[in-house]
Amino acid sequence: MKIGSFDIGPGAFLAPMAGITNPPFRRLCLEMGASLTVTELISCHALLFLSAKEKNRTRKLGQKTVSLIERYPGESPLAVQIFGRDPEAMAEAARIAAGEGADIIDLNFGCPARKVIKNGEGSGVALMRDPPLLEEIAQRVVRAVDVPVTAKTRLGYGPTEKNAVEVARRIEGAGVQALCVHARTRDQGHSGPTDLALLREVVDAVGIPVIGNGGIRCKADADQMLAQTGCARVAVGQGSKGNPWIFSELVGEAFAAGLEDRIATCRRHLELYVRWIGEARAVIEMRKHASWYLKGFAGAAALRGRLGLAVDVASFHGLLDEVPVSEASAKEASPS
DSSP states (O other): OEETTEEOOSSOEEOOOTTTOSHHHHHHHHHTTOSEEBOOOEEHHHHHHHHHOGGGGGSHHHHHHHHHTOOOTTOOSOEEEEEOSOHHHHHHHHHHHHHTTOSEEEEEEOOOOHHHHTTTTSSGGGGGGOHHHHHHHHHHHHHHOSSOEEEEEEEESSTTOOOHHHHHHHHHHTTOOEEEEEEEEGGGTTOSOOOHHHHHHHHHHOSSOEEEESOOOSHHHHHHHHHHHOOSEEEESGGGTTOTTHHHHHTTOOOOOSHHHHHHHHHHHHHHHHHHHOHHHHHHHHHHHHHHHHTTSTTHHHHHHHGGGOOSHHHHHHHHHTSOHHHHHHHHHOOO
16 A cells, blocks of 8 residues: 555554654564554644744753654654644644654544543544544645645544544545544543444545554454455554564564563663663663563563662663573473
């Protein structure tokens, strides 16, 4: 499939996730077979703050915003996801992101987080309650930039507000070139059954590529979504946390995710994190990733309880050294 001039190869997309899909994790997932990744969501107002004054780039908010829109060496295309409710602010933020190097602008109309939706009157999936405003935002952004624009939605705000088909048609009419749809409503969050029948209706209603999202934990899940909906690709979000190998599985490649592999990847993830953002922040933010990498293995619970002791790279590696790899490997090899 193509998005603008970019040829998107086979494989699943990495769905944007706040605090997760930064340059180190995007790099790992692309190496494992992801076909496209997207930054974590960025407020349009944060981008406006960044560009208001040159000195803002050195302030805390400015530094954080710059880090969110960084690409790792060789990353192409760089898709930057923005969110907001004001059409003019969103258009200007898109121009800023493109000026900072974004190859694709992705519009977030699907985030269910409370601080984003603000009791159903804010941004993210709350905009699905106001299709004309959502359409205006998409139109303004498309007109504002010379790079392709994509979008992400859900099936609707709630079980009685499933308007994904109408919203998809408006998004296509606005000039958006691809649409990712999480096959759940806002109230479901990231759990519960996905509605593949309604996702199929969205696919059939528009001519742009539709990427299905929600509940992809293995190849069987992806195959089912593709077969039942006809979507062009699937996007993996929660299923990739601590498991970048899922992208290898989804393209049909053999992958190894034993405990030794997980520890090795965790160490490399930490290395990439340190290069990106520095040791102090890297070791703090990698604590959650370590928990995900080792979940389900012997010693994982004890490690989680001690991750607060990881205050630098040396102590982080020291904790990983204590994980009983040989015992876990023996259990993995056991036929029982």
